[in-house]
Amino acid sequence: MIVELFILSILVFVLGILVPLVTAARDQRVFRTAALGCTIIGSVMLGVFSLIILLTGQVFSWTVFQPFAAFSLSFSVDRLAAFFLLLIAAVSGCVALYATEYIEHLDGGSRRNLLCGCTNLFILSMLLVVVSANTVSFLFFWELMAGSSFLLVMYEYTGPDTKKAGIFYFVMTQFSTLFVMLGIVLLYGQTGSFSLAPAGISFLSTAAFLALLTGFSIKAGIIPFHKWLPYAHPASPSPISALMSAVMLKIAVYGLIRFLLDVFSPELWWGIVILFLGTASAVLGIIYALKEYDIKAMLAYSSIENVGIIFTGIGLYVIFTSYHMPGLASISLLGALFHSLNHAMFKSLLFLTAGSVVHATHTRDIEQMGGLVHRMPYTSALFFTGALAIAALPPLNGFASEILIFISFFSSVAVADPLFKVLLFICLALFALTSALSAACFVKAFGSVFLALPRSKESGEAREVPFRMLLGPAILAAACIILGVFAAQIFVLVGLSVPMPDMFLVGLLLLAMAVLAYAFLFFTASRDVRVAGTWGCGTPSQQPAMEYSGHGFSEPIDIIFSTVYRTKMKNERKFFDRKNCIFAEGTADISLMKIFEEYLYLPIARVSYQTATVVSRFQSGCLDTYLLYVFCTVIAIIIYLGWLA
């Protein structure tokens, strides 16, 4: 029965791909709704399937097709895979529900049908990556995921920003596939098989680990491979951003965890590498997010931060495993996994509500928004839930997973090596800085977008979005609350013991205290309420220009972290005379330096361009030349073989 459920859900997704492809020429709402309906039904079935596997703990495997003895197209679902399937199903369902309405407000005519189909292909490829039972099908679906997401990013292909973002994303994602492929080939060299089986310790498996880590880091947006995120997310439609940020990054996390658990026997220094990558991404990601004024780019940087937190948990897992402390190792890994799920929930919630805001105000610049809490009350409440969760505030789910990582950090006192303890404490301090900065970042985001007075005409005329654009995010917001408040109970339900405070009790106490305080005020205090203008030091009316802007809000942090934000000043002047006395015209410009682009990406791009220029001289396009090459090669091989004999 369970096999049928799985097959059926895949078939529903396939149907969701075919319907819009067949009807691509007809711009009618019904086809799009049908395709997205397939996504919702498929997600529900997939969710039920993964919950059954999660709760019963049975392992499900299924061989579809076996062309050779060494290779088969086969699927296998254990609890780890089921956990990620649940994550995919939950986010996809809610995003599709939101998209049924959102997509009708997009430009593009019948191209929107293709968008629906491609979204289904994207979701299907992600879920097939997770259930892949061997490395070849893993790689195949990984590439399918990369390709379909590229098409989705390029939806608004006419925009100049989108073109740049698309090309950037395509190059990065192909690098990712390249490294994953390299890792898989190296693994094959080590074990001689494509199965996800233990590979032993050798130079080859270390090299394979480094290649895979690079490939997964590029996909997960780990610094310094992160630059594609802040380009691709603003360019793509909001439901797609939500899927990419909430789910696709987690597929990379899944890959890393799967290979670490099943294939490699990790060494201590691997853990340190992962921990460093994670901590650096977390701190730098949130510092860059604070400086960002494009709401979707800000959320993209915040995804970098959260993936950094997940990598920190994985790094701790590897470290504690190599110190033979399985208890702490499992807490760290559970923290990383739980944070993956939680981040998927609140980040898709934030991307969807940000999409509603962008839809209502026609801008992504948070400085042009403001006052939306009065105009979009439900959207603002949903965004607020997401902001509370992402700022790791109790009793919501962001806190529930971060506390697990905090607990494993705090328990590192049990590690024997003193130098190592100091290192862990430094990482702990940076980790704490990250979560405090993310609180500051989301105070800024919520404050600038929703509070005070509207700072533009569009923002003043914004309207609340239709019901279905609220329902999808509302389910996610409910998940954020449930996963936080009942975190301890959920762990008990799936049979894991975790030393975690009971958030339900804390939630009850919070509620009780608030009710008591309210009752106290109700019976003792004056009930007079007056509404008056904000005190503006005697100016007759409150103007939007007088309120604190997002730039102003993050100014102190800008100055404190000015060494991280390197700025570049450009000053070009033209003069009428030769001695530069009479000024004609000029431009001055202060901009944020893109450190990673200028010092890492561009040099690599330049070197490869130069190499390509040299190589292209051999490519004349003339048949005779190529025949000459073939002839020379044959001669060379004959001589070489003769030499050997």
Next chain:
Amino acid sequence: MSLSFILYLIINTCAVLAIAPLFVSIIKKVKAWTQGRRGPSVFQTYFNLAKLLKKEVIYSSHSSWIMRVTPLVNIAAILVAALFVPLVFVPEPVGGIGNIILLLYLLALAKFFMALAGLDAGSSFGGMGSSREMSISAIIEPTTIIVFAALVFVFRTLNVFEMFIASAATGTPATPTLILLAISLFIILIVETSRIPVDNPETHLELTMIHEGMVLEQSGSNLALMELSSAVKLTLLMALIINLIVPFGLATTLTLGTIVVAAVLFALKGTILAGIIGLFESSMSKMRFFRLPSLFAMAFFFSTLIIIIEVFA
């Protein structure tokens, strides 16, 4: 949940609400004395709160539900946080109450709402306060967490209750490490409760205002809740220091006698610590905002040093 724990919830909440305004007044009194003034009565804060309860609440016409729920969320979060730090009686911890990380994040919850309320009315003063408060709280966070990690390191537990039981068993005076940690905790207290040299709680001038800037738009009974919650926050941080380094008299069993003795002793110890805070504030001048990171770096350095000493000892 046992009966003694429920009693603990009631006793601790009543104790902290009763004594918090007193400590605020004592600090003001000491500061007045050092300036050669007589200063207000030590009960002035109680009178102020009673007066504010009688006043009407004024909301800005631009403000939203954030402004209306913030005082309640704030007092609820701070009072629950106060339950994590026993003042007079330490019961067995139940369901993770007393977890030191959760304590920190409950304080952050209050701060998050307060900062948003500062932005809500659209006044530039409130925004200035929120922006500064969030920046300061972000850069003090590494120090706070390192100090807490050092506490966890010394006591081998994450729970404040168990820390207090352990320190009550060791008795007074505490170990040198704990005294060093108490100095770091003292700096955290100064920062978290917005005192000189970080902020000046006495004035509403825009040069100094951080905490006062954020609550500028609050009025009437809402302002009373905000003031009370900041007094409770001060008291809970003071209790953390007091019960870690001078725990004598702290009740670990629930009898009327031990509770009364513990309450009287806590009030005395708290009065002395409040006096020290007052003298510390009077001996300093307000620091320029952008010189604060170097102060925090110093606190961070000291607390890391303690960790390193502990690790290699």
